[in-house]
Amino acid sequence: MSDSNPPTFLSTVLGTLEALAEPGTEPLPGLVSPDPLRPYVTLTFAQSLDAKIAGTGGRQLILTAYGRHRVEGRMRTMHDGILIGVNTAVNDNPQLNVRHLPFPTQNTHFQHYHHPRPLILDAQLRLSPTCKLLTNAAIGAGKAPWVISSAPPPADGFFAAEGAAEAVQEWEERKAALEEAGARIVLVERETLHPELPPTTTDLPVHAVLKALKDEGIRSVMVEGGARIIQSFLSASGTSGLVDTLIVTVAPMIVGRDGVGYGEGLEKVPGLLHLKTEVMGKDVVMGMKVVKV
Numbered sequence: 321m322s323d324s325n326p327p328t329f330l331s332t333v334l335g336t337l338e339a340l341a342e343p344g345t346e347p348l349p350g351l352v353s354p355d356p357l358r359p360y361v362t363l364t365f366a367q368s369l370d371a372k373i374a375g376t377g378g379r380q381l382i383l384t385a386y387g388r389h390r391v392e393g394r395m396r397t398m399h400d401g402i403l404i405g406v407n408t409a410v411n412d413n414p415q416l417n418v419r420h421l422p423f424p425t426q427n428t429h430f431q432h433y434h435h436p437r438p439l440i441l442d443a444q445l446r447l448s449p450t451c452k453l454l455t456n457a458a459i460g461a462g463k464a465p466w467v468i469s470s471a472p473p474p475a476d477g478f479f480a481a482e483g484a485a486e487a488v489q490e491w492e493e494r495k496a497a498l499e500e501a502g503a504r505i506v507l508v509e510r511e512t513l514h515p516e517l518p519p520t521t522t523d524l525p526v527h528a529v530l531k532a533l534k535d536e537g538i539r540s541v542m543v544e545g546g547a548r549i550i551q552s553f554l555s556a557s558g559t560s561g562l563v564d565t566l567i568v569t570v571a572p573m574i575v576g577r578d579g580v581g582y583g584e585g586l587e588k589v590p591g592l593l594h595l596k597t598e599v600m601g602k603d604v605v606m607g608m609k610v611v612k613v
């Protein structure tokens with residue numbers, strides 16, 4: 321098979337995809353969510369032999385140079401959206417576009433393939449208005465990112481925290497700067513056990529995020545990480561089934577204990593049904609269906 325064709329691995333694991341041989345400008349309709357209230361979710365990342373996805377202090381690691389072009393690039397064209405946590409956006413300054421795919425024989429690269437919509441989980445709006453996602457979008461080398469956020473707790477009322485007014489104002493200013501740079505801010509409600517108190521975490525509830533995305537027309541999402549996002553999605557999958565497919569690339573590398581792992585705190589482990597494993601270059605790529613336990 322030539323490198324310009326999609327790996328058969330993906331047609332086995334995600335199940336669509338003869339049409340990919342003729343790449344179009346639309347994502348494939350094949351990834352249908354079993355739940356009408358959320359998009360189809362593919363969780364995918366690369367790890368070392370000791371299950372680390374980044375180096376010390378979150379330093380980006382190039383774990384899968386070969387498999388990335390063929391599998392990750394193709395997966396990006398197959399999903400409506402590509403989701404990461406804000407730490408990954410800040411640490412890696414990623415592009416999340418389809419530039420890894422082989423150059424087509426006709427048309428221009430960025431018109432030829434469907435680009436996924438970058439989706440950043442970022443309650444505090446820490447994404448930089450000068451990040452590559454925004455500068456790329458401005459020149460047509462990717463879709464403009466949507467930043468999924470949540471308004472900070474109100475600054476008035478009996479339970480308002482000290483400094484709440486400043487926090488609200490700073491959040492509004494960051495929102496304005498991101499919108500000015502071309503981002504769209506999608507708001508979800510944060511949850512709290514006691515609605516009268518400010519929330520104790522800035523993590524956005526995964527099910528609410530997915531519902532908001534579906535409401536905005538996102539039918540399929542490829543979740544790339546980082547570690548905390550992987551933990552959140554896998555934890556949520558233990559009981560409520562929020563991930564449909566898990567695709568993990570394992571690279572022949574040991575990072576050591578200071579690297580960033582995703583296993584800690586994973587109390588609710590999802591059930592996995594093995595679909596296909598393939599060796600790609602030096603990497604091993606595993607595809608699994610996530611099942612409710």
Ligand SMILES: NC(=O)C1=CN([C@@H]2O[C@H](COP(=O)(O)OP(=O)(O)OC[C@H]3O[C@@H](n4cnc5c(N)ncnc54)[C@H](OP(=O)(O)O)[C@@H]3O)[C@@H](O)[C@H]2O)C=CC1
Nearest residue numbers: 365366378405406407408522523524545546547548549552
């Ligand atoms: N090898 C691979 O395939 C990949 C590796 N990476 C690596 O992962 C590293 C970053 O991982 P990590 O530091 O864990 O950060 P993440 O990228 O997972 O981002 C976590 C942040 O996202 C925000 N967030 C909002 N909602 C949620 C939620 N429900 N669950 C979790 N986080 C949420 C929070 O920001 P706030 O605290 O501001 O509210 C949180 O701190 C990067 O260095 C990158 O290189 C990333 C992707 C893939």
Ligand SMILES: Nc1nc(O)c(N)c(N[C@@H]2O[C@H](COP(=O)(O)O)[C@@H](O)[C@H]2O)n1
Nearest residue numbers: 366381382383384412414415416417544
């Ligand atoms: N599949 C894979 N292999 C690696 O070795 C990686 N480091 C990653 N990282 C993910 O890809 C993002 C970078 O994307 P761009 O190349 O900038 O488009 C990075 O932020 C991680 O999400 N993935």
